[in-house]
Amino acid sequence: xxxxxxxxxxLEVLIAIxxxxxxxxxxxxTWRTASLGSKAGDLIxxxxxxxxxxxxxxxxxxxxxxxEAGYARDYLMTIDGLIVQENSTDPxxxxxxxQLRTYLLTGMESLATPLGTDPSYLAPQGWLxxxxxxxxxxxxxxxxxxxxxxxxxxxxxxxxSEQRWLVLGTIxxxxxxxxxxxxxLSHLRSRILILVLGxxxxxxxxxxxxxxxxxFFILRAGVV
Amino acid sequence: xxxLTLLNTVLIAVVSALQVDANIRANxxxxxxxxxxxxxxxxxxxxxxxxxxxLNTYSVLITNTQEALVAEYSALxxxxxxxxxxxxxxxxxxxxxxxxxxxxxxxxxLMNAPAYAPASDQVSPNMTTYLSxxxxxxxxxxxxxxxxxxxxxxxNNKSDSYVAVLTVLAVAFFLLGVAQMTQPSLRSLFSLxxxxxxxxxxxxxxxxxxx
Numbered sequence: 001x002x003x004x005x006x007x008x009x010x011l012e013v014l015i016a017i018x019x020x021x022x023x024x025x026x027x028x029x030t031w032r033t034a035s036l037g038s039k040a041g042d043l044i045x046x047x048x049x050x051x052x053x054x055x056x057x058x059x060x061x062x063x064x065x066x067x068e069a070g071y072a073r074d075y076l077m078t079i080d081g082l083i084v085q086e087n088s089t090d091p092x093x094x095x096x097x098x099q100l101r102t103y104l105l106t107g108m109e110s111l112a113t114p115l116g117t118d119p120s121y122l123a124p125q126g127w128l129x130x131x132x133x134x135x136x137x138x139x140x141x142x143x144x145x146x147x148x149x150x151x152x153x154x155x156x157x158x159x160x161s162e163q164r165w166l167v168l169g170t171i172x173x174x175x176x177x178x179x180x181x182x183x184x185l186s187h188l189r190s191r192i193l194i195l196v197l198g199x200x201x202x203x204x205x206x207x208x209x210x211x212x213x214x215x216f217f218i219l220r221a222g223v224v
Numbered sequence: 225x226x227x228l229t230l231l232n233t234v235l236i237a238v239v240s241a242l243q244v245d246a247n248i249r250a251n252x253x254x255x256x257x258x259x260x261x262x263x264x265x266x267x268x269x270x271x272x273x274x275x276x277x278x279l280n281t282y283s284v285l286i287t288n289t290q291e292a293l294v295a296e297y298s299a300l301x302x303x304x305x306x307x308x309x310x311x312x313x314x315x316x317x318x319x320x321x322x323x324x325x326x327x328x329x330x331x332x333x334l335m336n337a338p339a340y341a342p343a344s345d346q347v348s349p350n351m352t353t354y355l356s357x358x359x360x361x362x363x364x365x366x367x368x369x370x371x372x373x374x375x376x377x378x379x380n381n382k383s384d385s386y387v388a389v390l391t392v393l394a395v396a397f398f399l400l401g402v403a404q405m406t407q408p409s410l411r412s413l414f415s416l417x418x419x420x421x422x423x424x425x426x427x428x429x430x431x432x433x434x435x
Contacts, residue, residue, distance in 0.1 A: 037248075044255045051259055055266040066273040073281055073331050077288070080327040081320045088316050125337070126330040130277070153255060160248045167244045171237040178233055185404075190226070 015184045015195060022177045022202050029170040029209055033163055040159035047152030057144035061137040069128045072116030075108045155220070162216040169212060172205030225415050229400050232422055236393045239429055243386035250379035253372050260369035267362040275358055278333050282349065285328040285335065292321035382432055389428050396421040 082105070085097035115121045115128055123129045138145040179198030183191050217224065299314035334340050334349040339357070342349050396418045403414035 040248075041251065044251065048255065048258055048262070051262045055262050059266055059269045062270045062273050066277040069277055070280065073284070073328065076331065077284070077324045077327045080323040084320045084323045085316070088319075090312065090316060093316055127333045127336055128331060130274075149259065153259070156255075157252070160252065164241075164245055164248060168237075168241055171240050175233050175237055182229070
């Protein structure tokens with residue numbers, strides 16, 4: 001009578017140790033799954049902030065490029081009018097043109113630089129190449145224009161994918177905890193069967209989770 | 225009862241995975257929607273700055289052309305009343321305005337782009353096509369944003385519903401636990417209740433998967 005009772009006690013201790021181990025693994029796997037979701041969320045937040053910053057900088061660059069284009073248009077138009085005045089036979093008109101060139105055009109030129117003063121900004125079709133000026137303005141603030149929200153989103157997607165796969169492992173581990181608990185409570189002959197089932201499910205869940213971690217560690221080139 | 229418990233655990237595992245997946249898809253769609261909204265505001269600002277410049281350039285062209293014409297007509301009138309000095313001054317003014325108009329015409333996108341340029345000086349540029357092209361990217365972004373927003377609501381509702389299914393299945397777990405602990409005469413009754421609740425969970429999950 002003593003021997004079966006002793007055996008039962010040893011089995012209960014073994015199951016208790018297993019339950020503690022699996023509980024700890026479940027907690028760890030749950031934490032990791034939640035942390036992956038959190039990392040993905042942080043990356044999305046960073047990506048959206050980068051998108052807003054980059055777009056705000058681009059908006060300002062477009063506004064400035066078109067404002068400069070307006071100054072350049074007015075400058076070039078004024079020059080052509082002045083040339084007609086300068087070429088006229090009327091001395092008063094010539095004098096007027098000279099005064100305008102000295103006092104008005106200098107200020108206009110400073111506003112119209114570089115679109116109105118550098119011929120390379122004229123597109124082959126004749127209009128001002130505002131896109132070229134915009135690209136230059138973007139290049140002047142590389143800290144903002146080089147922000148890449150899509151890179152953050154792409155990295156977030158890898159964390160989401162890992163979370164998706166890891167949650168399966170976490171569920172298997174959690175399910176094994178249920179079976180181990182059931183084997184501890186059960187006094188039926190099926191107790192060993194339930195225990196083996198629990199250990200098997202736990203093993204599959206653990207191997208699955210470690211495999212997922214390893215694969216995504218490689219895919220992200222060492223980034224945890 | 226063991227089979228029922230096993231079925232319920234498997235079902236919970238599947239629904240949990242589906243819930244996580246729906247939640248991830250909702251997050252991604254929400255992100256796409258917000259990103260498209262940021263791009264849309266940028267597109268509107270660019271289109272606004274561009275149309276402001278293009279239309280203003282066209283307006284300057286029209287103004288200078290009209291000023292040149294008016295000065296020319298006035299010069300002819302002065303010539304008719306034998307005011308030679310007035311004729312020459314107004315002719316020069318007309319030439320100045322015409323030179324300005326010519327330059328602005330060469331700078332005008334609306335007057336030179338083949339898609340919008342008028343066939344002759346008597347007609348206006350194709351404003352309808354110009355405005356349509358100008359706003360096409362913004363409209364595309366709005367469509368993208370709306371689609372992503374709809375996808376977000378779709379997946380978010382699914383995710384919420386999966387949580388409800390999980391709650392139902394947790395109730396089934398509780399009923400199975402009670403059945404396990406209770407006296408044999410009541411065990412079947414609790415198992416029956418649990419079966420009913422599990423069936424509701426399965427049915428609900430299938431409905432969510434289909435729609």
